Amino acid sequence: MRTTVGIIGAGPAGLLLARLLHRTGVDCVVLESRDRAYVEHRQRAGMLEQGTVDALRECGAGERLDVEGLVHHGIELRFEGERHHIDFPGLTGGRTVTIYAQTEIVKDLVALQLADGPPLLFGAEALAVEKPDSAAPVVRFAHEGRERTLNCDWVVGCDGGHGVARAAFPAGAGRTYAHDYPYSWLGILADVPPSCDELIYARGATGFALHSMRSPRVSRLYLQVPNGTDPGDWPDERIWDELAARLAVDGDWRLERGPITAKSVTPMRSWVHEPMRHGRLLLAGDAAHIVPPTGAKGLNLAVSDVRLLGRAFAELHRTGSTELLDRYSRTALERVWQATRFSYDMTKMLHAQPNEDAFEHRMQLARLRRITASRSAAAELAANYTGLPLVPQPQESAESRW
Numbered sequence: 001m002r003t004t005v006g007i008i009g010a011g012p013a014g015l016l017l018a019r020l021l022h023r024t025g026v027d028c029v030v031l032e033s034r035d036r037a038y039v040e041h042r043q044r045a046g047m048l049e050q051g052t053v054d055a056l057r058e059c060g061a062g063e064r065l066d067v068e069g070l071v072h073h074g075i076e077l078r079f080e081g082e083r084h085h086i087d088f089p090g091l092t093g094g095r096t097v098t099i100y101a102q103t104e105i106v107k108d109l110v111a112l113q114l115a116d117g118p119p120l121l122f123g124a125e126a127l128a129v130e131k132p133d134s135a136a137p138v139v140r141f142a143h144e145g146r147e148r149t150l151n152c153d154w155v156v157g158c159d160g161g162h163g164v165a166r167a168a169f170p171a172g173a174g175r176t177y178a179h180d181y182p183y184s185w186l187g188i189l190a191d192v193p194p195s196c197d198e199l200i201y202a203r204g205a206t207g208f209a210l211h212s213m214r215s216p217r218v219s220r221l222y223l224q225v226p227n228g229t230d231p232g233d234w235p236d237e238r239i240w241d242e243l244a245a246r247l248a249v250d251g252d253w254r255l256e257r258g259p260i261t262a263k264s265v266t267p268m269r270s271w272v273h274e275p276m277r278h279g280r281l282l283l284a285g286d287a288a289h290i291v292p293p294t295g296a297k298g299l300n301l302a303v304s305d306v307r308l309l310g311r312a313f314a315e316l317h318r319t320g321s322t323e324l325l326d327r328y329s330r331t332a333l334e335r336v337w338q339a340t341r342f343s344y345d346m347t348k349m350l351h352a353q354p355n356e357d358a359f360e361h362r363m364q365l366a367r368l369r370r371i372t373a374s375r376s377a378a379a380e381l382a383a384n385y386t387g388l389p390l391v392p393q394p395q396e397s398a399e400s401r402w
């Protein structure tokens with residue numbers, strides 16, 4: 001098999017890149033190790049920056065998103081029994097975010113790809129990327145019990161945090177910067193209408209809690225738990241009691257309870273692999289970087305990486321120039337590090353440290369108070385949360401640089 005761009009992985013990064021390439025006439029093949037049902041039902045994030053929504057619309061995947069997506073004009077911060085609204089449009093010149101589950105994005109993109117797109121092979125596990133330094137890199141993969149090869153001009157690893165693409169960087173050709181956090185998230189889906197129109201990020205007395213949603217009938221909630229937590233130790237009643245305690249405010253607000261339909265524990269980690277390119281092998285999305293979910297940046301970063309790649313391959317196709325591809329790693333990493341910083345800061349500001357010292361807790365409250373008291377501090381949070389520009393803007397003033 002032969003193609004111009006071999007894409008490993010049919011998560012949001014690989015699927016969106018395939019659509020972007022298809023629209024500009026660049027041919028590609030997508031290899032996905034899992035089957036379609038698995039890929040379409042994986043529970044993941046669901047908060048989309050404006051730029052992510054725009055990119056999905058541009059490539060024809062906006063129809064259901066525009067009907068079912070829930071547009072949010074801000075978030076709520078809770079601490080010490082207080083609730084504070086952060087007004088995104090007012091602080092950012094009109095920007096909003098949209099709740100639409102990643103699983104639904106994947107379903108929409110898979111349907112488009114199978115309808116008119118280039119080949120998307122499920123059950124096709126990439127085993128190795130060979131000759132990434134050459135002009136003709138090869139992906140070796142297993143499909144329907146046979147080992148096959150995909151000969152490419154370029155290979156893009158969109159194969160997530162445990163994929164094979166990153167492993168094809170020779171020793172010494174890259175470096176990973178990592179940070180582990182001493183807590184995890186216990187996430188639930190519940191058949192109950194959201195208790196609030198907005199996402200709530202709460203620094204409760206015993207730790208972090210997040211109130212989110214999937215639809216007007218389904219709530220998504222998270223609790224900070226110790227690393228190594230077994231979800232079996234958290235019966236439904238205990239989860240609701242702890243969520244209610246951490247989300248509690250002075251005044252009348254009540255957390256609605258309902259049947260829990262899914263429960264899982266996710267550890268929190270930050271890492272970034274530099275560079276995001278070696279020869280003709282490029283990395284995008286979780287294959288190149290992981291952020292903790294507190295800033296809701298994972299999916300949005302995957303989308304911004306492939307938007308840059310879409311532009312770079314379009315330019316190559318149109319003019320023969322590799323200039324944008326040559327700049328890809330540097331350009332993408334600028335945004336990746338900003339999102340990594342934002343996710344790190346949000347995580348550290350809102351979670352209780354195990355064996356927390358009282359000073360640290362006071363620092364967290366001081367940060368939260370600053371955001372709720374100062375327009376410029378709130379604007380900084382809003383700018384990062386709603387999404388920084390795809391490429392840094394010329395520095396007219398310190399504030400407009402991002």
Ligand code: APR
Binds near residue numbers: 012045164
């Ligand atoms: N061969 C083929 N496919 C592979 C291989 C392989 N060797 N290894 C992994 N894959 C597939 C996985 O099965 C998965 O479908 O690559 C895909 C990677 O998708 P994601 O993990 O969803 O990563 P990405 O597309 O970068 O999306 C970014 O944002 O919300 C976050 O972490 C969340 O999924 C999320 C992400």
Ligand code: PHB
Binds near residue numbers: 045046
């Ligand atoms: C989610 O809805 O799953 C979600 C929202 C915001 C986050 C993390 C997860 O910061």
